Amino acid sequence: MHRLLTSRRLAAGAGLAVSAALLSLPARAAVPESPDPIKIALFDWTSVNLNAKIIGGILSKLGYNVEYTTADYLSSITTGLTTGDLTLGVEYWDTTAGEAMKASDATGKTERLGPLGPKAKEEWWYPLYMKEKCPGLPNWEALKDPKCAAAFATPETAPKGRYLGAPVTWEGFDDERVVSLGLPFTVIHAGTDGAMFAELDSAYQRKAPMMLWIYSPHWANAKYKGEWVEFPKHTKECYTDPKWGVNPDQAYDCGKPTGEIWKYSWAGMKDKWPVAHKLAKNYSIDTQELNKLAGQVDLENKTMEEVADAWIAANEAKWKEWVK
Amino acid sequence: MSRALSIEGMVSEPVSFHALAWAAALLGTVLLFVFPDALPWAVKYPSWAVVPFADAMSAVMNFLKTYFSWLTRGITDVLSVPLGFVTGLLAKGWKIGSGPDAWMIPRVSWVGIVAAFTIAGYALGGARLASLAAGCMLYVAIFGQWDSTMLTLSLIVVAVPLCILIGVAIGIVGFRRPGVDAFVISPALDFMQTVPTFAYLLPMLLLFGTNPVAAVIATAIFSIPPMVRATTLALQRVPAEIDDLGSMVGCSPRQKLYRVLLPSGRPLLMVGVNQVIMLALNMVIIASMIGAGGLGYDVLLALRALKIGPGMEAGLAIVVIAIVLDRLSQAAATYRPAAAIPGAPVWQNHPYLSFALLVLVVTTLLSLAFPPLGSLPKAWTVSTGPMWKAAIDWINVNYFDAIDAFRTSLIVWVLNPVRNFLEGFPWLAAVTLLSLAGYTLGGLRLVLVVLPLTLFCAVTGLWEKSMATLYLCGVATAISLLIGVPIGLYAARSDRFQAFITPILDTLQTLPSFCFIIPVVMLFRVGDVTALIATVLFAIVPAIRYTNHGIRQIPVSLIEAAKVSGCTPRQTFWRVQLPLALPEIMLGINQTVLLALSMIIICAMIGTRDLGQEVFIALAKADAGRGITAGIAIAFIGIVADRLLRALARRAQSNLGLA
Numbered sequence: 001m002h003r004l005l006t007s008r009r010l011a012a013g014a015g016l017a018v019s020a021a022l023l024s025l026p027a028r029a030a031v032p033e034s035p036d037p038i039k040i041a042l043f044d045w046t047s048v049n050l051n052a053k054i055i056g057g058i059l060s061k062l063g064y065n066v067e068y069t070t071a072d073y074l075s076s077i078t079t080g081l082t083t084g085d086l087t088l089g090v091e092y093w094d095t096t097a098g099e100a101m102k103a104s105d106a107t108g109k110t111e112r113l114g115p116l117g118p119k120a121k122e123e124w125w126y127p128l129y130m131k132e133k134c135p136g137l138p139n140w141e142a143l144k145d146p147k148c149a150a151a152f153a154t155p156e157t158a159p160k161g162r163y164l165g166a167p168v169t170w171e172g173f174d175d176e177r178v179v180s181l182g183l184p185f186t187v188i189h190a191g192t193d194g195a196m197f198a199e200l201d202s203a204y205q206r207k208a209p210m211m212l213w214i215y216s217p218h219w220a221n222a223k224y225k226g227e228w229v230e231f232p233k234h235t236k237e238c239y240t241d242p243k244w245g246v247n248p249d250q251a252y253d254c255g256k257p258t259g260e261i262w263k264y265s266w267a268g269m270k271d272k273w274p275v276a277h278k279l280a281k282n283y284s285i286d287t288q289e290l291n292k293l294a295g296q297v298d299l300e301n302k303t304m305e306e307v308a309d310a311w312i313a314a315n316e317a318k319w320k321e322w323v324k
Numbered sequence: 325m326s327r328a329l330s331i332e333g334m335v336s337e338p339v340s341f342h343a344l345a346w347a348a349a350l351l352g353t354v355l356l357f358v359f360p361d362a363l364p365w366a367v368k369y370p371s372w373a374v375v376p377f378a379d380a381m382s383a384v385m386n387f388l389k390t391y392f393s394w395l396t397r398g399i400t401d402v403l404s405v406p407l408g409f410v411t412g413l414l415a416k417g418w419k420i421g422s423g424p425d426a427w428m429i430p431r432v433s434w435v436g437i438v439a440a441f442t443i444a445g446y447a448l449g450g451a452r453l454a455s456l457a458a459g460c461m462l463y464v465a466i467f468g469q470w471d472s473t474m475l476t477l478s479l480i481v482v483a484v485p486l487c488i489l490i491g492v493a494i495g496i497v498g499f500r501r502p503g504v505d506a507f508v509i510s511p512a513l514d515f516m517q518t519v520p521t522f523a524y525l526l527p528m529l530l531l532f533g534t535n536p537v538a539a540v541i542a543t544a545i546f547s548i549p550p551m552v553r554a555t556t557l558a559l560q561r562v563p564a565e566i567d568d569l570g571s572m573v574g575c576s577p578r579q580k581l582y583r584v585l586l587p588s589g590r591p592l593l594m595v596g597v598n599q600v601i602m603l604a605l606n607m608v609i610i611a612s613m614i615g616a617g618g619l620g621y622d623v624l625l626a627l628r629a630l631k632i633g634p635g636m637e638a639g640l641a642i643v644v645i646a647i648v649l650d651r652l653s654q655a656a657a658t659y660r661p662a663a664a665i666p667g668a669p670v671w672q673n674h675p676y677l678s679f680a681l682l683v684l685v686v687t688t689l690l691s692l693a694f695p696p697l698g699s700l701p702k703a704w705t706v707s708t709g710p711m712w713k714a715a716i717d718w719i720n721v722n723y724f725d726a727i728d729a730f731r732t733s734l735i736v737w738v739l740n741p742v743r744n745f746l747e748g749f750p751w752l753a754a755v756t757l758l759s760l761a762g763y764t765l766g767g768l769r770l771v772l773v774v775l776p777l778t779l780f781c782a783v784t785g786l787w788e789k790s791m792a793t794l795y796l797c798g799v800a801t802a803i804s805l806l807i808g809v810p811i812g813l814y815a816a817r818s819d820r821f822q823a824f825i826t827p828i829l830d831t832l833q834t835l836p837s838f839c840f841i842i843p844v845v846m847l848f849r850v851g852d853v854t855a856l857i858a859t860v861l862f863a864i865v866p867a868i869r870y871t872n873h874g875i876r877q878i879p880v881s882l883i884e885a886a887k888v889s890g891c892t893p894r895q896t897f898w899r900v901q902l903p904l905a906l907p908e909i910m911l912g913i914n915q916t917v918l919l920a921l922s923m924i925i926i927c928a929m930i931g932t933r934d935l936g937q938e939v940f941i942a943l944a945k946a947d948a949g950r951g952i953t954a955g956i957a958i959a960f961i962g963i964v965a966d967r968l969l970r971a972l973a974r975r976a977q978s979n980l981g982l983a
Binding site for chain 1 (some may be wrong): 525526529530533534535545554612613614615616617621624627628629630631665717720721724728732736828841842843845846847849850851854927930931932933937940941943944945946
């Protein structure tokens with residue numbers, strides 16, 4: 001029965017294809033499969049909105065009705081995408097949305113469309129001018145030297161250095177890392193990354209001491225000159241097994257994990273707009289290019305649409321391949 | 325003075341019990357402080373006794389989501405019709421068809437809207453209001469904020485009438501059934517105003533979806549309370565003669581309500597409408613997180629990229645819209661339309677309205693032929709963006725050391741000691757002392773409010789974070805009062821100073837706090853001082869306003885009487901003006917506390933460790949119950965502070981023979 005249905009559907013499909021060919025309509029006559037709007041989530045940082053506008057731009061060119069909806073990053077994946085209020089979200093970082101993605105996968109109402117391309121990296125970071133005061137860097141062992149730590153101190157943390165960590169929800173384990181690696185540093189948590197980069201910008205202008213958490217891809221890597229601290233390389237065991245690493249008694253004696261950035265869709269997208277789904281699934285971009293595009297928006301003050309349209313025009317061959 | 329008052333107050337109650345209870349409680353507290361190990365469970369709330377309230381809330385949410393989403397989604401669908409219409413009209417236009425062959429019905433021309441606002445200003449308040457409205461709307465257009473502003477405005481245009489309808493309806497119920505008002509409506513309103521919106525962000529998304537309608541509903545929840553309160557009050561204040569007249573001329577109860585009582589309460593109702601508009605504008609940032617877009621989103625996006633200038637311009641567009649709507653609605657409250665002439669054509673009876681509509685239609689039709697009328701070309705807009713950033717950078721490079729010295733001493737000498745004291749305070753002692761204070765000020769009734777609400781904070785395992793919240797709000801309130809009350813007193817003496825300070829206060833209250841957080845972080849780093857400054861900038865407004873108003877409303881005759889009886893100016897101030905203004909000042913303190921508490925969420929964005937942070941963690945972990953629980957704890961702190969302060973104000977009033 002089932003097979004019969006399928007074959008019938010196949011035959012109907014073939015018939016349609018033949019008649020389409022006979023009428024010499026373009027292949028995308030079937031697109032859009034539904035006139036309902038495809039809703040793409042916009043968040044509050046540049047690269048995700050660029051990716052959204054690029055995918056959205058291609059979809060409109062294909063004839064889809066596209067809407068952009070502003071949403072909150074973490075809650076969008078556990079609410080909007082599960083209910084179909086949002087069709088597509090293009091950047092969920094392993095490093096910051098790990099738990100939310102797990103919760104979303106558990107509902108079974110969203111689909112993980114695969115990685116976007118760029119690898120998320122995050123680590124302790126300092127501006128290059130700090131290297132004079134602490135010549136052993138980027139090796140992390142240089143930070144154990146009290147003189148070096150003092151170079152990063154502020155009056156209320158002295159003689160310990162001050163490290164500005166990310167929001168507590170980002171699972172950085174820096175409080176643990178400082179203890180297990182014996183670093184003379186006090187961890188201060190910023191509430192949002194906006195606050196983190198505001199402090200960096202202020203310190204950088206004055207060439208003042210600064211050690212903070214920076215992630216990539218991000219425009220800061222294009223704007224400020226600096227380096228990541230090199231901690232012992234991260235492994236899974238390091239976070240779970242105290243015996244691993246330089247400190248035999250404690251876990252977290254290593255750097256932070258790197259991870260993927262994932263694209264997610266509402267589970268119903270696949271059946272409702274198959275071609276759009278295919279595009280979203282195949283879409284990818286590399287780190288260099290994304291940082292460059294984000295820089296055009298954040299540092300050169302171009303609009304998001306200008307940059308996205310330019311990319312779509314320049315890469316037509318590429319995206320035509322994706323929807324084949 | 326005030327100490328003498330409260331001791332007098334205590335004396336009027338049974339002395340022995342009171343004195344004994346207070347002595348015992350204070351002694352116990354001191355003992356617990358000195359020997360914390362004697363009763364460890366009374367110092368730190370034991371983790372085994374924590375009630376899993378958050379899990380229960382999550383279960384309730386799941387139940388609602390499973391069984392009631394047809395209802396909530398239905399509401400969404402119904403509301404999306406008017407919202408879609410207004411958004412199309414003001415911001416987006418309509419697209420017919422799809423793909424390249426689609427054609428557009430254009431939105432209303434910006435020139436037409438500027439003209440319509442100007443005409444409305446002229447009709448309601450003459451040339452002055454007209455030029456204010458025109459200037460503000462032109463600012464929005466010229467600074468390139470038009471599209472986002474219209475999106476925000478469409479949200480307001482739909483949310484405000486909804487709030488007014490629901491608010492008036494609930495207000496009428498409250499007027500007719502005082503019992504329901506006291507036990508259901510009033511507590512619910514307190515709740516709606518003190519639970520931070522962020523706490524119910526997740527449930528809103530689950531129930532109503534990620535779309536502009538959810539933003540309208542969140543806005544409505546936050547903005548309805550003043551409308552309800554204004555309606556109940558307006559109906560209660562209608563003079564008995566008018567009420568009687570209504571009955572005498574033979575009105576049915578329903579006719580009396582709609583034809584007599586509500587129209588006579590109109591001025592106060594309009595105050596409610598004005599407050600609804602202001603509160604709705606306060607919500608634009610959060611609304612943008614649930615799918616509304618508009619100015620709030622522009623602010624968020626700009627500040628994430630450290631574009632202080634564009635963020636500030638979008639923020640000021642919110643202020644400008646708030647000022648226009650505020651002045652127009654205030655003028656509308658006192659506006660008396662000329663009586664209509666029966667039989668005359670519409671444009672004669674409503675000349676301004678007809679003219680405005682004509683302008684809107686003509687400019688919109690013209691925009692089809694001349695596109696710049698439809699949307700302002702980018703080349704015509706200006707930006708002050710670079711200037712803002714340059715100013716902050718200049719301060720940063722030249723004055724950071726001085727600022728940092730100030731910051732460090734504030735942390736070391738004030739903030740850290742207060743924080744350590746409060747966080748080490750034994751929870752049992754705190755609950756006991758607060759309940760005792762409740763009994764002293766308001767008797768057993770107040771204890772029944774204070775005791776369960778403070779216990780809630782302990783029992784849910786949120787005690788330490790509650791104390792951290794109390795610490796930040798307490799210090800911020802104290803600083804706001806220390807600065808705000810003297811400014812208010814000075815403003816009451818000098819009309820020029822009052823005129824100077826009023827626009828600053830308006831701006832502080834309507835500019836999203838988000839706009840000044842990033843510059844403040846650049847100068848004061850991440851930490852409690854930044855949070856404190858952001859809170860004080862917002863919470864200082866009522867301290868100034870109420871003090872100013874309190875002194876100014878004292879009848880001139882009383883001051884004259886004081887002078888005649890030979891008071892020196894100093895005596896007049898301390899013995900006459902200040903005591904008479906005390907109730908108003910107390911109300912100002914009350915509002916300052918509540919506003920400081922409402923900033924807790926914003927402070928968590930800087931990096932504080934309190935209930936605000938708990939709300940954020942809940943959002944990140946998609947844990948609706950945890951967020952709501954923290955939100956309720958914040959609301960309870962606010963309600964306890966509010967009730968205690970009110971009781972104190974009543975006590976002060978009755979001691980002065982004012983009540």
